[in-house]
Amino acid sequence: MRTKKCLSLILALCLSMALLAGLAGCGAGGGDAAAPTDAAAIRVTDSRGVTVELARPAERIVCLLNSGLNDLLMLGCGDRIVGIDEWTYTNDVTYRVLSQLDARIAAREIPAVDGNLEEIIRLQPDVVIIWAQDDEKISALESNGIPVVGIQVNSFDEVFDKMRMLAAVVGKEPRGEELIRWTQGVLDEIDAQVSTLDEADRKTGIFVWGASRLDLAGAASTGHSMLQLCGITDCAAGIDEEHFVARMEDVVQWDPASILMWNIADLDPQDYLDDSQWANITAIRERRVFEIPDDKTFYSDLWTVKYVYAVQYFAKCVYPDLFAGQDMDVFLADMMTTLYGKTAD
Amino acid sequence: MARPRTDRARAGDPTAPGRGRVLVCYLLPLPVFLLALCVGAYRLAPAAILDAILQRLMGRTIFGPAVEPGAMTVLLDVRLPRVLLSLLVGASLSASGAAFQSVMRNPLVEPYTLGVSSGAALGAALSMAFSLLPLQLSAFLFASASILACYLIAGQRGSAPILSLILAGIIVSAVCTAALSAVQLVVDPLKLQGLVFWTMGGFYTTTWEKLLSALPLLLVGLAAVYLLRWRMNILSLGDGEARMLGADPRLLRGAVLLSATLLASASVSVSGILSLVGLMIPHICRMLFGADHRRLIPLSMSLGAAYLTAVDTLARTLFTFEIPVGIFTTFLGAPFFVVLLRKARSIGWN
């Protein structure tokens, strides 16, 4: 009987200690970053719908998305970046071009910290820019009192939203609006040309994400928007998916007049041209299959305003007569100067 | 107590389940094949289908005007190879399943319990990531290697006890899966985009080339299993009794395993991972037609061909986008497996 009483006492003690510890833990975390104060100079609503507050424009920024990094460079705030993502260094094309735009990236001075929570905290950033789906990291950062801006880009509209968010974070809203205006201007020019097409001349098309020939963009994707901006009627508009696998029979039925491909590792336009199943499709017969070239992936980034390069590129490929006067090298140089202030090879 | 059926049966075969049933099973693939050809996203009337075939063979049509190129492409370059491959793979997986079951003397075994699926997935991922070998070949080699590894791990003096084999299968699967995770960590995720879909198993990228590349291997495997079907009966009695009946169990086991492995690996290399087909079909055949492998093997091939083609036809017509066939076979096969486990006694197994 005595042993039993002892044991129950110990058990009760342990349980209450655990309970207290739990309460303490709950109290310490959460909430801090989201509690609004009147004194905050900057209020930004991120893609999650969370309002992020900063006392003043961020001076120390950890940016864990390459597209966010590019936005910051375009906003002229490259020097404020104290931490970036690993991919920026490991992807050859990206690193090569960015090295020419920013000396610190070329020298690998900025640490790549996306794998390491402690490193991020040690850098004592004013704000961390991160993908909105990364719940675990976000809650870990927020519970350490670091403001987090979560980003989601599912459409071209959200590209502008991202630009505005980041411009607000660094206090460079005018520059942000300037970049957006420029982008819209380019789109308007392309649209002006494309809207001169009558129905008969308008081409149909599909947008291919890869990895296989039949991995297509559906109506709820940037691929679809791309087709529309280029003046192409999307054959897959009836399928409300971001990325889906089409049935070959459907493709034969649609008979697209053009095929636009993202830059895909093991897939080239030649693969379509050589494939006997695709031989009778109009796009193959008229040789209207285009892929973003390997060396142009940096300039075609669909998560930044640079997507207009892809739009112009494809539009020119599909409607060469309409855009005969447009030189892509000139366009590129123009874009780079406007966005980054300098050109690169 | 002479029953007419028994007397007729005696002349041909000691155990003759209803002759009608057997005939239906053998003939089943034909209507399934025709139906599959007629059905699809691209509307083709049966008359047009006949015309298309005639046009390709003889250059003229009977029922209507010349068939347009789109229809020709769909029927002869998209649908036909796909349907033929699903028939072939269905037969192969079923035969492979039945063969593994006879060798391992356990009806709950199927190609995928020996690490075939994780091995194949690893092979596919390595091919996608490092491009050293083409996808099909890589998947095939790693699938075969997995089975070999299982046997080497579990084997003792030429015979491998069933439990050891299944445990070895678990280990090999675990190792392959871990290696796969390692590849996914190291390699750019964009390169492995296609892996998920491939893993789910499907025929949506079937071309004549693919079909012809797998055809010789599958035909060899099917022929071997077919020719060995009588001896599988003896093998399934166990090594001791097989030896008493004049068989060489080691040689026989090696031959059956090799054929079954060939069938499973070649199938997975062209169609991705389609699990539980090799479990379900031989079981249904045992239930309907008895456990004699002389009957079981060809009937499994036939029923398997019809089944997989029917399921694939469903997968490609149910929605406006492709659904991997593996999803269907698993969802159909899993409840079947559960029922089987619970009713083990009454279904051709002790």
Added chain:
Amino acid sequence: MELIEYHDVTIAYDPKRPVISHAELRIPQGGITALLGPNGSGKTTLLSVLNRLLRPVSGEVFVGGRALSAISHRELARTIATVPQFSAPSFDYTVEHMILWGRAPHVAYLPRKADLAVVDQTIERMGLERLRRRPFSALSGGEKQLVLIARALAQTCPVILMDEPTTYLDIGNQVRILNTIREINAQSGTTFLVTLHEPNHALYLADEIVLVHHGAIEQGAPDAMLTPENIQTLYGARAAFLDLFDMRYMAIDYRPQ
């Protein structure tokens, strides 16, 4: 030469401790030979050599005048049929199937009409007609044993080996099996080599008795071999022999010595 002969055969699992040493054995054709001996004496081991489950460390076994090592698997299976003590197939084969498997040594690719005819004849002869389509696993112990004997019969071999066929059967089934053996031997002249536990079964069945004791072998006529002295030596039990039921019958004195 007799049908089966063992010349100076030594069998051992562990080379230092042979189970059978320098054994000499002669199994006459057309008779029923019973092997008797205490547990672990090596009776089964002796037979295992014939089945090629074991190989003798030294010496040679001759079957039909030919050395065992020179006979192929299939040929051996056409000469010697074995009735195992148990069979538990993993699949639900019917009685008909099980008996058909006995034709395996004679089947090149698939069983032919002749093979099926043999199966029919065997079923008739063993009176198994009503069990023909029943699953083997659903049979009683005695019925299973009959089916396994039928399988060995269907194998149409001159020799049938049986390892303790009666040990796990009830009395009724024991009588049945013993008489089946006698009938087959009488009708077809098949040579039987049977290991037995119960000396009375041997007395009822056998033309020749082989006693196995501590690796040593002695063979002879039943009356000569089964004596109270030998029973004492083999089993350490007191026995008396009397004439009963038209045969020489052994009775054990169970009282403590």
